[in-house]
Amino acid sequence: MIVKTFGSAIQGVNAITITIEVNVSSQGNKLFIVGLPDNAVKESEQRIESTIQCMGLRMPRTRTVVNMAPADIRKAGAAYDLPIAAGIMAASGQLPAEQLDRFLMMGELSLDGTIQPIKGALPMAIQAQQDGFQGCILPRQNAREAAMVRGLQIYGVSHIAEAIQLLTTPGSLAPVLPEQDDFYRSQDIFDVDFSDVKGQQSIKRALEIAAAGGHNAILIGPPGAGKTMLAKRLPTILPPLTLQEALETTKIHSVAGKLPAHTGLIIHRPFRSPHHTISDAALVGGGSIPQPGEISLAHNGVLFLDELPEFKRKVLEVMRQPVEERRVTISRARTAIDFPASFILIASMNPCPCGYFNHPEKECSCASGQVQDYLNKVSGPLLDRIDLHVEVTPVKFADLSSTHRAEKSTYIRDRVIAARAIQAARFAAYEGVYCNAQMHSSLLSEVCVISEQCREQLGRAMQQLKLSARAYDRILKVSRTIADLEGSNSVTSAHMAEAIQFRSLDREGWGN
Incomplete structure (x- = not known):
């Protein structure tokens, strides 16, 4: 007898429906799994046999x-x-087959x-909806995540007995309800x-x-000036995630296995801060089975690279094309495989190896030329590809x-939301x-039409500051x-x- 069940395979951040055909014949005595399975799939025979026996059923002893x-x-x-x-x-x-074509099922036993x-429950549910399935049977831990897909019944099960009960007696389990109201209610709650x-x-x-403009920025200043503290608070002033952006972001985190337990949707824009020892594959993605890297996990959010010159040059160079x-x-x-990577890059660095170049109170101990060598690591x-170069100075005692x-x-x-609405x-x-x-x-020349006064101002700045x-x-x-x-229709000289002042690292002689 030939029976069909349905699962799903992840490619990139999307899913592909997999048809699983099972034929139990009257001859032979071995289980064969074909269709390009890896070792983990082939080893399922032992897990399945143990599970069936624990259910009081029998594992077929024929081919x-x-x-x-x-x-x-x-x-x-x-x-x-x-x-x-x-x-x-x-x-x-041993199980009625009438209900099997209604559900997409996935779960490790x-x-x-x-x-x-499992990983990737959300893209699986999205694909199941597109393919016309009535519902999905998934591990209970992944049910809230998949339930964010409207028009699809999601059943969270913790034991195979519950799945069998649902297939034997339709309606015996209640589907998990989506919690999109919690998504909108929690968007304004931050720890910082x-x-x-x-x-x-x-x-x-x-x-x-x-x-406001989605610009990349680099913060340059001495240690203890607050660069990291400020960068961590950037997501709190970014516009809230739309439902579509939240689904895109959650898909990536789900595929990577980074979604917090019992989480339905990513509520806040991601803030990723990888250590400077990270490899290029971990940053941009890769592996024998390609997985998203940190830049994709930061999609629709912020990627913060602290102590930028300490990152390996090769790691930083592979970011050029994704940033653009x-x-x-x-x-x-x-x-x-394409992974989305639309993020705001925020980097921070000391102005020199000792960290005190241009410090108003402490003297720099770096040798001649050492400052420029340090900056040249970037x-x-x-x-x-970084729009804003921001010099950070120490906080005064009066402010502290x-x-x-x-x-x-x-x-x-x-104010940021208002500016984004204009854009x-x-x-x-x-x-x-x-x-x-x-x-x-080409779009820049159409949108950023400046007056003759601003043109002359920009020309003088480029000449005098050696931009x-x-x-x-x-x-x-x-x-x-x-x-x-400011809500202005035109760009003024102010x-x-x-x-212009945010182009510190373009000035000739900076760090000499």
Whole structure:
């Protein structure tokens, strides 16, 4: 008897439905699993046999063939245990097969039949909905995540007996209800706030501009000046995630196995801060079975690289293309997979090895030329993709000891949301452009039309401050964002002057 069950395979951040055909014949005495399974799938025989015996049922002792189609897609992991086990029991007449085509099933089995959590439940549920399945049977730990897909019944089970009960007696289990109301209710709750930061008004202003226009920024200053503290608070002033953005972000974290337990959706924009010893594959993604890296886990959020010059140069260089294109392509012999990587890059660094170059009170102990050598660890092409160069100075004692409460993130966030709304209306006709930082050169010349006075001002700045040619586009984009924050239709000389000051590392002689 041939029976079909349905599972799912993950490719990149999307899922592909897998048809699992089981044929139990009257001859032979061996189980065959075909269709390009990996070792974890092949080892399912032992787990399934133990589970069936614990249920008081029997494992077929005749020839059993399990075919996983399409056969040209590699099936990896132990999550296929549940659909294979259900198929074997139905093909051997121990489970009714009428309900099997209604559900997509995935789950790893323990020897006693307990179902373990899996990766990628959300993209599996999205694909199941698109393929017309009535529902999904998934581990209980993954049910809330998958239940965010509207129009699909999600059943969370902790033991295979519950799955069998649902297939035998439809309606015996209640589907998990989506919790999208909690998503909207919790978006404004953060553990940190910009009001916690004493002083540093100019740095807060720079991060507000970065948030409003989606600009990358680098913070340069001595240790203890508050660079990390400020960077960690950037997500609190970014616009709230839309439901579509939350689904995109959750899919990536689900595939990578980074989704917190019993979490339905990612509520806040991600903030990823990898250690400087990270490899290039861990940062941009890779592996024999390509997995998303830190830049994809930061999609729709912030990637913070602390102590930028301490990262290996090779690691930083592989970020060039993803930062520009906002996606990364991992190519292998059989396939090429795209991972989204639209994030705001925030980097921090000391101005020199000792950390006290240009410090108002402490003297730099670095030898001649050592400062420039330290800065040269970060390549020009990478700095070319960073719009804001922000010099961070130590906090004064008067600011530290002040009892005055600084401006809360909520008020800054409101200004950022208003500026983003202006940009959304401006770029409504341009696919893939949502904020000023994403403008390409031809669009820049159309959107950032400046007066003759601003043109002369920018020309003088480039000549007197020895700014590089690559600074030109960045200054225009930042000045446009500053104008949006003020609700101005045109870029004025004041907007231009503020944008020019954020090109510290382009100045000839900086660090000499």
